[in-house]
Amino acid sequence: MTLPRISIETIDATSEKVLQTHAQPELFAVETMLGLMEEQPALFSVLNAFMSNAIAGGEDVDEVPAAFCQEMMLQSCFVGVGLALKAMNAQVEADELNEAWGGE
Secondary structure, three states: OOOOOOOHHHHHHHHHHHHHHOOOHHHHHHHHHHHHHHHOHHHHHHHHHHHHHHHOOOOOOOOOOHHHHHHHHHHHHHHHHHHHHHHHHHHHHHHHHHHHOOOO
């Protein structure tokens, strides 16, 4: 089984709800991080490590071009999303195999 395909209507409704309840994106980000820490600690740890490595800079760098920052931010977001989605799919498959073969 794979994850369900999310309809544009569901995405729109969810986005609207998030914007209504979280006027500031950083508050939504903090709430998401705290929820992930509690509900998916292993995934949070890996995502945190990936993001920390992506934003870590050298001590000798004072300025970075905006285009480079934008590219790295976008890449980091999609690495995190991709990793999370692949991990969820792998877990669904593992759970199905365990169920089919009588494992835990």
